[in-house]
Amino acid sequence: MTVVLATGIVVLANRGDAGGSAPASAGATSEAGGIVTVQPMQHTGDQVWQLEPGAVIQAQGLTKHYGSTITALDQLTVAVEPGVTGLIGANGAGKSTLIKILLGLLEPSSGRASVLGHDCVTDGFEIRTMTGYMPEHDCLPPDVTATELVTHMGRMSGLPATAARERAADSLRHVGLYEERYRQIGTYSTGMKQRVKLAQALVGDPRLLLLDEPTNGLDPAGRTAMLELIARIGSEFGISILVASHLLGEIEQICDHLVAIDGGRLLRADSISSVTQASAVLLVEVDDGLDQLHAELASRGLNPIPYQRGLLVQLAGDQTYDAIRDAVADLGLPLSRMEQRRHRIEELFRADPTVTDQPAGAAAAANLQPADPAANPALGPAASGLTTGAASVS
Amino acid sequence: MSADAQAAAGQFTSPAPESGGVIHNIGYRRYEAARLGRAQIVRALTWHSLRAAFGIGRGAKAKIFPVLLFALLCLPAAVNAVALATNPGSQPIVSYDSYIPSLRTVAMLIFVALEAPNLVSADLRNHTLPLYFARPISRIDYPVAKLAAFVLACLAMIEIPLIILYLGIVTQVHGASEVWAQTRQLGPGLLYGAAWAVLLASIGLLLASSTGKRVFAICAIGIPLFFTWILASVLMHIGEQAFGPAGFGQPSALSSLAGLISPFTLLGGVLRWLQATPRPGFPVRALQATTVGHYGALYGVVFVILLTAAIAGLLARYRKVGVA
Numbered sequence: 001m002t003v004v005l006a007t008g009i010v011v012l013a014n015r016g017d018a019g020g021s022a023p024a025s026a027g028a029t030s031e032a033g034g035i036v037t038v039q040p041m042q043h044t045g046d047q048v049w050q051l052e053p054g055a056v057i058q059a060q061g062l063t064k065h066y067g068s069t070i071t072a073l074d075q076l077t078v079a080v081e082p083g084v085t086g087l088i089g090a091n092g093a094g095k096s097t098l099i100k101i102l103l104g105l106l107e108p109s110s111g112r113a114s115v116l117g118h119d120c121v122t123d124g125f126e127i128r129t130m131t132g133y134m135p136e137h138d139c140l141p142p143d144v145t146a147t148e149l150v151t152h153m154g155r156m157s158g159l160p161a162t163a164a165r166e167r168a169a170d171s172l173r174h175v176g177l178y179e180e181r182y183r184q185i186g187t188y189s190t191g192m193k194q195r196v197k198l199a200q201a202l203v204g205d206p207r208l209l210l211l212d213e214p215t216n217g218l219d220p221a222g223r224t225a226m227l228e229l230i231a232r233i234g235s236e237f238g239i240s241i242l243v244a245s246h247l248l249g250e251i252e253q254i255c256d257h258l259v260a261i262d263g264g265r266l267l268r269a270d271s272i273s274s275v276t277q278a279s280a281v282l283l284v285e286v287d288d289g290l291d292q293l294h295a296e297l298a299s300r301g302l303n304p305i306p307y308q309r310g311l312l313v314q315l316a317g318d319q320t321y322d323a324i325r326d327a328v329a330d331l332g333l334p335l336s337r338m339e340q341r342r343h344r345i346e347e348l349f350r351a352d353p354t355v356t357d358q359p360a361g362a363a364a365a366a367n368l369q370p371a372d373p374a375a376n377p378a379l380g381p382a383a384s385g386l387t388t389g390a391a392s393v394s
Numbered sequence: 395m396s397a398d399a400q401a402a403a404g405q406f407t408s409p410a411p412e413s414g415g416v417i418h419n420i421g422y423r424r425y426e427a428a429r430l431g432r433a434q435i436v437r438a439l440t441w442h443s444l445r446a447a448f449g450i451g452r453g454a455k456a457k458i459f460p461v462l463l464f465a466l467l468c469l470p471a472a473v474n475a476v477a478l479a480t481n482p483g484s485q486p487i488v489s490y491d492s493y494i495p496s497l498r499t500v501a502m503l504i505f506v507a508l509e510a511p512n513l514v515s516a517d518l519r520n521h522t523l524p525l526y527f528a529r530p531i532s533r534i535d536y537p538v539a540k541l542a543a544f545v546l547a548c549l550a551m552i553e554i555p556l557i558i559l560y561l562g563i564v565t566q567v568h569g570a571s572e573v574w575a576q577t578r579q580l581g582p583g584l585l586y587g588a589a590w591a592v593l594l595a596s597i598g599l600l601l602a603s604s605t606g607k608r609v610f611a612i613c614a615i616g617i618p619l620f621f622t623w624i625l626a627s628v629l630m631h632i633g634e635q636a637f638g639p640a641g642f643g644q645p646s647a648l649s650s651l652a653g654l655i656s657p658f659t660l661l662g663g664v665l666r667w668l669q670a671t672p673r674p675g676f677p678v679r680a681l682q683a684t685t686v687g688h689y690g691a692l693y694g695v696v697f698v699i700l701l702t703a704a705i706a707g708l709l710a711r712y713r714k715v716g717v718a
Contacts, residue, residue: 103527103528105527105528124532125432125530125532126530128528128529128530129429129530131528132528133524133525133528135521135524135525135528137521138520138521139520139521139522139524139525140520140522141516141517141520141522142520143452143453143516144451144452148451152442153525153529155430155435155438155439155442156435156438156439156525156526156529156531157429157529157530158429158430158431158434158435158529158530159425159429159430160427160430161438163425163427167423167425170422170423174422200525204425204529205424205425233422236421236422237422238422
């Protein structure tokens with residue numbers, strides 16, 4: 001089934017369960033704005049495997065079944081550019097499975113994948129030499145110090161003893177652990193443990209980091225700190241990063257690119273700017289005469305939406321600013337606020353509430369919302385309200 | 395946590411924090427030099443695990459039992475050295491081959507039960523395996539490195555006392571021919587010790603890898619090893635009581651086969667079988683050794699089967715264990 005969102009995003013073949021057996025939707029769907037083109041791939045089989053130059057990660061028709069009933073990945077075709085890329089999906093969408101296949105730890109049922117130009121099935125050693133992996137779950141022994149653990153993991157990454165010690169100290173300092181690194185990990189807070197996990201992924205000087213839910217279990221301040229750190233590693237250290245998360249608001253802050261999967265299928269792969277640009281709106285507030293302005297803007301074809309104490313207008317370009325300015329000036333209203341807002345990425349996956357005959361899609365989209373809005377102040381009620389408004393814009 | 399994280403946030407944004415004024419942000423440094431190959435990484439993991447087996451790098455408490463047990467195993471050799479030095483011309487009080495079987499059995503049982511879990515259970519409990527498997531080694535390398543490390547640890551526990559024993563004796567004997575005679579006796583003793591180390595390390599690691607909980611792992615090793623040993627000893631004793639003591643004619647089938655039950659008596663049986671034709675300078679010691687009767691070769695076969703099964707089981711265990 002195909003759900004066309006009000007924001008102009010095409011959500012293809014959403015399914016409520018990750019292990020569904022629905023066949024791939026027929027045909028390619030492209031959105032009018034030319035932003036989204038989701039083409040369900042047919043089985044690649046023995047088709048020619050074309051490596052895209054410059055892509056750090058590439059998957060083609062990647063499928064993974066567990067047993068006969070569970071499909072973790074379903075014909076996933078995507079290419080990831082260098083930089084920080086968000087891998088977005090609900091729990092069970094196939095993020096961890098994808099990461100394990102990329103590391104060469106799982107063999108795909110069909111399809112192919114490559115990391116840094118190496119085939120994931122045949123060149124696991126090369127890939128794991130150049131890749132750092134931060135697992136989702138707790139993986140640290142409590143009875144050793146961070147220095148000992150990271151040094152040991154550096155050796156396991158193929159560093160000689162001296163280099164491992166030096167790089168362990170460097171990595172721990174880069175993630176913000178100083179004197180604490182001589183303490184046993186069991187005494188650490190959750191935030192410090194997450195940083196140790198990141199340091200052990202960093203110690204082998206990887207070209208690519210695969211981070212699985214790096215903000216898991218962190219409080220808001222810890223999340224912010226971890227995200228800043230990831231962004232810094234991506235920009236200053238020149239290491240490409242694939243960061244898996246189910247919290248879309250976080251990813252938006254730090255990623256250059258976005259890959260969204262659901263039920264093992266690709267929902268969307270695009271740059272953050274193009275994803276968010278498409279959904280820019282203007283919030284206009286006047287101290288008084290809101291109804292007049294509403295009517296005036298409507299007459300100018302802008303189709304404003306009442307939102308809180310102001311109006312939301314879809315931003316089409318400079319002419320939108322001009323039209324609002326002219327309307328306010330003509331009416332002589334006291335303009336108190338006009339600001340550009342971006343839709344949050346959640347909305348890209350949120351089914352139009354008016355579409356009631358798509359319960360599966362709505363359920364899947366609902367899963368993508370932040371589990372705890374309070375934990376992420378950036379996604380307060382304003383963002384949610386904005387969604388409702390935006391959903392009926394077009 | 396919140397205050398902590400706030401502090402952390404501060405550290406991230408300002409890489410040269412006030413808490414460590416001497417630390418400067420030198421930026422990210424690439425590692426351009428040569429990397430170790432897979433074999434060298436496995437060797438590093440083996441060395442790391444070998445140290446862990448003796449509690450090195452794990453705090454003072456972890457060293458108590460390995461050191462205590464090692465001292466206990468060395469004690470007879472040390473006493474022997476002192477005895478020979480003070481009473482020149484007397485006979486050694488322990489032999490190279492079986493050493494003191496009951497002491498070695500008890501000490502190695504405790505050592506394997508306590509230390510095998512440190513090598514494998516901890517990584518299972520802490521879910522550390524994904525960190526290893528995400529590195530340039532293959533799945534089989536992990537159990538291979540652990541097994542090599544634990545065999546080496548058991549070898550150290552068994553063979554070093556033998557070498558002390560040897561040194562204690564050769565310093566008191568006169569003439570090159572006597573030293574050579576002692577050296578020839580030491581060789582089979584070391585080989586027999588190696589059989590102990592390989593078998594106990596394989597069984598110990600296999601049982602320890604069944605669970606991530608240290609206490610359960612200790613029980614999973616200690617209880618079967620201890621009770622099979624007791625059972626085998628009791629059955630051998632009963633067999634000898636009912637059908638006449640070993641040494642007078644052939645021992646009964648019961649007492650001959652009972653030794654197969656426990657790895658310790660199995661090892662004793664293998665020794666007995668190999669010594670079935672006594673050679674000069676290779677004394678048979680009946681002291682608590684297994685009676686094997688006509689079934690000596692069976693002990694050899696069971697030893698090989700048990701060892702193969704334990705190693706295969708250990709490797710299979712890590713082929714299946716989850717990566718995350």
